[in-house]
Amino acid sequence: MNINECLEKGYLVKITPKEDLIKKELEEAEYDLDKAKKSFDDEDFKWSIVMSYYTIFHSGRALLFKLGFQEKRHFAISVVLEELNKKGKIERKYINYFNASVSSREDADYHYTYSIKIAEDNLIIAKDFKEKMKELIKNVL
Numbered sequence: 001m002n003i004n005e006c007l008e009k010g011y012l013v014k015i016t017p018k019e020d021l022i023k024k025e026l027e028e029a030e031y032d033l034d035k036a037k038k039s040f041d042d043e044d045f046k047w048s049i050v051m052s053y054y055t056i057f058h059s060g061r062a063l064l065f066k067l068g069f070q071e072k073r074h075f076a077i078s079v080v081l082e083e084l085n086k087k088g089k090i091e092r093k094y095i096n097y098f099n100a101s102v103s104s105r106e107d108a109d110y111h112y113t114y115s116i117k118i119a120e121d122n123l124i125i126a127k128d129f130k131e132k133m134k135e136l137i138k139n140v141l
Contacts, residue, residue, distance in 0.1 A: 002070075003083050010109040011076040012069045022137060025062035029055050029130050036123055046108045047121035050120035053105035056098055059133035067135045075101065084136075094132055 006012040011088040036051035064070060071077055081095045102123050107113040 001079055003079060006076050006079050007141045011073045012064075012080070013071045014068055015065070017066055017068050021065045022062045024063060025058045026130075026134060026137075029058035029062065029133075032058060033123075033126055033130060036126060040119050040123055043116075045093055045116055046112075048112045048119040049108040049114050049122050051106050052119070052126035053101040055126040056101045059130040060098060063133045063136055078102075090132065090136065094129060097129045101125065101129075 001011075003012065007014065022069040026127045029131075036048045036055060039043055039048035039051055057074060057077070060081065061071065064077060064080055067080065069076075069080065078095060078098050081090060081098055084090045085095055091101075101122060104118055106115075108118075
């Protein structure tokens with residue numbers, strides 16, 4: 001699936017970029033990352049994984065807002081990341097980070113599969129992903 005197909009199916013909608021929405025999403029990403037770290041420190045690895053995912057989700061959402069899109073399905077963020085990768089704007093690892101975080105969150109939430117290692121890995125990728133989205137929003141796009 002590509003951006004045009006997502007638009008046709010209503011998974012993405014075009015919006016006018018608004019700095020206040022972008023800022024709010026980045027603030028939410030920071031909040032979620034802080035909660036992911038605290039949960040990890042409290043050995044609540046399931047919740048750490050969930051909050052790491054939301055760090056990535058809100059960071060990706062901020063980027064979409066900057067690009068003039070709003071997702072109606074979470075996976076649409078991955079579609080936009082794929083297009084940015086094809087244009088040489090981001091490395092493939094960020095698509096992998098997004099997809100891995102979706103899978104980890106679903107495993108933790110729905111299959112009760114989580115561990116200290118998965119939580120730790122998700123914290124690392126969440127922080128890296130968030131910083132990359134902030135960089136793209138500020139410098140590239």
